[in-house]
Structure formats: structure tokens, C-alpha cells
Amino acid sequence: MKKILVTIPVREKxxxxxxxxxxxxxxxxxxxxxxTVSDVVDAEIILGNIPVELVPKAKKLKFLQLxxxxxxxxxxxxxxxxxxxxxNATGAYGLAISEYMLAGVLMLRKKLxxxxxxxxxxxxxxxxxxxxxxxxxxxxxxxxDIGSQFAEKMQIPVVTTIxxxxxxxxxxxxxxxxxxxxxxYAANMAVSKCDVLFSIGTRFNDRITGDLNEFAPxxxxxxxxxxxxxxxxxxxxxxxxxxxxxxxxxxxxxxxxSKDTAAWQAQIAGWDEKNxxxxxxxxxxxxxxxxxHVNRTFGEAVYVTDVGQHQMWATQYLELDSWHQLIxxxxxxxxxxxxxxxxxxxxxxxxxxxxCFSGDGGLQMNxxxxxxxxxxxxxxxxxxxxxxxxxxxxxxQQLFYGKxxxxxxxxxxxxxxxxxxxxxxxxxxxxxxxxxxxxxYGAHGIRVEREDxxxxxxxxxxxxxxxxxxxxxxIATDEIVLPMVKSGNxxxxxxLK
Numbered sequence: 231m232k233k234i235l236v237t238i239p240v241r242e243k244x245x246x247x248x249x250x251x252x253x254x255x256x257x258x259x260x261x262x263x264x265x266t267v268s269d270v271v272d273a274e275i276i277l278g279n280i281p282v283e284l285v286p287k288a289k290k291l292k293f294l295q296l297x298x299x300x301x302x303x304x305x306x307x308x309x310x311x312x313x314x315x316x317x318n319a320t321g322a323y324g325l326a327i328s329e330y331m332l333a334g335v336l337m338l339r340k341k342l343x344x345x346x347x348x349x350x351x352x353x354x355x356x357x358x359x360x361x362x363x364x365x366x367x368x369x370x371x372x373x374x375d376i377g378s379q380f381a382e383k384m385q386i387p388v389v390t391t392i393x394x395x396x397x398x399x400x401x402x403x404x405x406x407x408x409x410x411x412x413x414x415y416a417a418n419m420a421v422s423k424c425d426v427l428f429s430i431g432t433r434f435n436d437r438i439t440g441d442l443n444e445f446a447p448x449x450x451x452x453x454x455x456x457x458x459x460x461x462x463x464x465x466x467x468x469x470x471x472x473x474x475x476x477x478x479x480x481x482x483x484x485x486x487x488s489k490d491t492a493a494w495q496a497q498i499a500g501w502d503e504k505n506x507x508x509x510x511x512x513x514x515x516x517x518x519x520x521x522x523h524v525n526r527t528f529g530e531a532v533y534v535t536d537v538g539q540h541q542m543w544a545t546q547y548l549e550l551d552s553w554h555q556l557i558x559x560x561x562x563x564x565x566x567x568x569x570x571x572x573x574x575x576x577x578x579x580x581x582x583x584x585x586c587f588s589g590d591g592g593l594q595m596n597x598x599x600x601x602x603x604x605x606x607x608x609x610x611x612x613x614x615x616x617x618x619x620x621x622x623x624x625x626x627q628q629l630f631y632g633k634x635x636x637x638x639x640x641x642x643x644x645x646x647x648x649x650x651x652x653x654x655x656x657x658x659x660x661x662x663x664x665x666x667x668x669x670x671y672g673a674h675g676i677r678v679e680r681e682d683x684x685x686x687x688x689x690x691x692x693x694x695x696x697x698x699x700x701x702x703x704x705i706a707t708d709e710i711v712l713p714m715v716k717s718g719n720x721x722x723x724x725x726l727k
Contacts, residue, residue, distance in 0.1 A: 235273035237262050376479040377430055378402060383483060385491040387498055389417040391432050393560040396550035406498055407507065411437045411715045412542045415505035415724060418715070420498050421446055422722040429453045431475050434464040435561075436717070444720035454478045505713070505726055507546055513706060515681045517615060520703055521547035523684045524585065524613070527692075531583045532557065532575045536568030536592035539621040540613075542711040544587050566595025569612065573599060576608040583611065583692065590616040590640060590664070600671040603698040610698040611691045617707050618653060618660055625710045629725065653707050664702045674699040 234255045249257060260269060262281065270276070270284045378398040381388045388398050389409040398405050407414030409421050421427065427449040432438065434453075439445040445465060453460075453467040454475055461470040471478055509518040521543065533548055535541040535558040550556055557575060559567040572586035593614055603610055615621075624638040633651060641657050642650070665675030674694050676687045678701060691699040713724040 233258055233273050234275040234277060235260065235265070235269055236277045237265065376476050376483070378404075380479050380482050380486060384486045384489050385495070386428070386489075387420055387491070387495060389413070389420060391438060391560075392545045392558065394431065395545055395548075396554070396556050399551040400549045401551065404495075406502070408545055409438060409721070411440070411717075412546070412711050412713065413715075413721070414502070414507050414546070415713055415726065416498050416502035418713070418721045418724060419501045421449075422720070423497075424449050424494075427451045429455075429467070430479070431455060433460055436464075438721075439465060440715050440717075440719055440721040440723075444722070505724075509709075513709075515679070515684070515703065515705060517543040517705060517709065518547050519681050520613065520615075520684055520705075523688060525549045527685070527688045528583055528585065529553065531555075531585055532572075532579055534558070534568055534572040534575055534584065534586045536586070536588035536595075537563045537565045538589040538592050539617075539625065539709070539711050540587050540589045540592075540615040542622075543615075546711075565592040568592060569596050569603075569610075570599045572610045572612070573603050573606065573608050576603075576610050577606060584608075586610055586612045588612060588614055589621060590614060590618070590660075591620040593664075594662075597667070600668070600673055600698065604672045607696055608698060609695050611688075612698060612700045614664060614700055614702045615705055616660070616664070616702050617705050617709060619707060621709075622711075625714075628708075628710065629714070630716065664700055668698075668700040671697075673697045675702070676700070677702045677704065679704045 235258050238259050238261050245259075255275070258269060258273070265281065265284065267284065267287050270287045377388070380386070381398065381404050386404065387406050388402070388404050389406045390397060391410065392408060395408060406420055407417040409417040422444075424446065425448050427446050429451060431454065433455075434445075442465065450469070451465065451467040452469040452471070453462070453465075454471045454473055455461055456472065456474055458472050461467065461472060509516045511519075517540065525548065530553040533544065533550075533554065533556045535544045535556070537559050541558060541563075544556070545558065548554070548556060557571055559571075568586050568588040572584050576582075576584040593612070602608075618639065618641050620638040620640070624635060627633065627635050627638060635651070639646075639650075641653070641660050643658055646657075665677050668675035674691070674697060676690060676699065678684055678687045684703075687701045691701055713726050715721055715724050
């Protein structure tokens, strides 16, 4: 019977958890001060901290889990945090404990070949078994260029998170689209209906998962992430792998075999045909039209977004490949990110064109950086989507709060009627005048109100090399980002119209 050395104190409920999940193991409980050399030599699994000087004595050791408090702390998802100081001292990294794996892998990273050897010894057998028994597989890519090679070898459809967009060219035949709250219908359905889900560098936040009880309900989930804390934090996974994404994918390529996924790909294509990502074309100038012109205009560019509706449209409609990169603000989603980030991108890439997409609200968060762009002679092209509103908040009020609009109309004045439901002939002018504002900084300004003028505006902006250009696109107030999943709903339940 394998021996597990557990450092105490350990809570009674944690002791019960251990012994229930590890009935085939013999547990040896010791305080850190009581641990002897023989305890460590005999142990095949160690949970908790041991004296640093005893780590080399653990010759039979297969698994090591380090925690932050000197005691074993279990959360609902079973994630344990590594002790940073001890990890740095020993080169050891723990892996998450979940209901599917009792302990993590000892990874000695002092030399790379040892790191790889441990992965090979302890992880990849289970991985290979998953690869061999499943047909409806979906790859969710957050990071890693090598992901496209793995997808091609196994013919796995690929969806991306917003932050992962561009990890595989958007024109790749296996690429489906973004998943999540504003993800493509076919992409969300592929994640919801697959029976194996490879997650590479994703965090499984609520914008990706929706209702956790309904997220990929049939799937075995393989999660690759360099951060131990990300594994099984939100979604308990079946095969957790703590690793650099490229190292893990290189190993996966060795195990992977080509599969016939034609029927699965056809089903995904059917979902895409049923509900394509498309905006109406009889409604005046739309964001989709603007991005289509952008895609045709820039042969090589760095795209930067602010935060809001325009950001979601950018991640839906921009075409990315090795010549086009996307910088966007995920996580906390900070309005005002776009302009200063675009200036930095231009200074760092003086020979590349940099296009910043922003909303009329977000741009004003850091509008003073127009002065920085002018004095640094950074000719950033700013595509400003102006719908007279703080659009993303307005969209929430429209869909979920009975069109009770509050603090979102940027033309509203004290004298406006309390029950105003939208723009009308009596509305006051919008403030500020972005074209005049651009010129006051010594920059250039162009206003576009018709689709026929989009291309001319982009071409003109590209001629200015001395200062930034604001192209103000006047889009309809009632344009909203679709599809959309209401917070807390399953990702398969999308608002499509």
C-alpha cells in the first residue's frame, strides 16, 4: 500500500476528505517538527510542507503538494496554492488536487529535461487515453501558436476566448469563432455539445462558462495552464496539467493521432449556417461594415481596442493572422485602455500601422493622451464608434431592465423628459465635438456617417504620418452586440435577435 505523508495541523473534515478519496493509501500524519528522514524516504506522496533539507531524501517521491499555510487547505474545487518561497528554494511545483487526482506532480524545474521527464512519467498516459476514445472534440485556445498544429493533426475544431483570438488564424478552416457571453452561436454550441474539451491557457471565468452546472456537461475536460491556481478553480477538470502551453502541446503532438471528425465539423457548420454572425445590411452603416473595410485595408497592423460594445464587435469581425495582432483589455475590462495602449504599440512598432478602436465613452477616459500622441508624433488611427450612449450599459438596460435608461445617454440634459426612451428631434447636440477636439490637440479628425465614405476615410487617415487621426463613425443608437448570453444562463441559451 502506498504511503502518504501529511503534515499537520490538518482539519478533521480535511482528514476525512483525504481518507475517503484515498482509500488505497496509507496515511501518516506528522507535524513539520516530527518529520524524520525515514518518513520522507518511505513516502510516495507528500501533502503539505516538509523541511527543505529533506526534499532530496524523497527518492521514491512521485507527488508533492505544497500549500501556503503549512497545513492542508481544501476548497470546494480542490485547488491548493503552492508555497512560493519553498517552491523557489526546491524548484518544486505542486498540481491541484481534485476529485479526479488525489495529488499533484513533482516538477523539478532546475533543469528543463527534468521538468519534461516528470510530465512524461506522470501525465501523458491519461492524456493519451482521452485522445483515443473520443470523437466530438473541441479545442478552446487561450494561448499557444502550436495549438493550430495540434488541431490540424487531430482535425479538432478550434474556438478561442477573446484574449486568445489570433492564436490560430481566423481564416483557418478549423477555426469556429469566439466562445462566451458574446461568442459565435456555433462556437458556444460546439463547447456545449462536445464530449472532450481541451482548454489551453483559459481561466474558465463566468463570461466563458455561464451557468457552471450546464457548462460542457458531457465533456471530459483537459486543462493546460502554467498557473496552478487556475486549475479546477471554477470548473473541476478531468485531466489537469500544470505546464507551459508550448511544452504541453509539443508532447500532445507526439501522442495525437489523426481522427475522422467530418461529421462533427459538419454539425458545427450546420449551427453556423443556422445562426451566422451577421448584422442587418438595411439599417445604415453598421460596425460589421466598418470592420470589413478595415480587414481589406490594412495588410499588416496592430489592432488595439478599448472596452465596450466596439470591443466585442472587434473580436467578432476582425480577421487576424501572423500579420495582424490584437491587443485588448480582458479580465477587469478597463475603459480608457485603448488610446494609451495604442500609443505604446506604435512607439514599440514604428514601422507598423496601429489602429485603435474605441467608443465615445471609453476614449474620453484618457483623452489627454492625445497630447502624448501628438508630441511623440505617433500617427495612431483611432476608429471611434459614436452611438451617443455608453453602449454596453445601455444594451443591458434595454434587454434586462425594461428600457429604463439611466446615466447612459451622453446627450441628456437636466431639461430632458424623465421618461425619454431614445433619440428624437428635440435632443441637444452631442458633447464633445470629437473632430474639433482632435484639431485642438493638433491631430486630424474625420467624421463618417455613410457606408460609402468608410473607405475614403481610412485611406485619408493612412496618409497622415505626423499625428494621430480620429475617424468618428456615427452608428445607430440601437445597435447591440449579438449573440448574447444573459449572466448566469447556460452558454447554449443565446439571445440571437
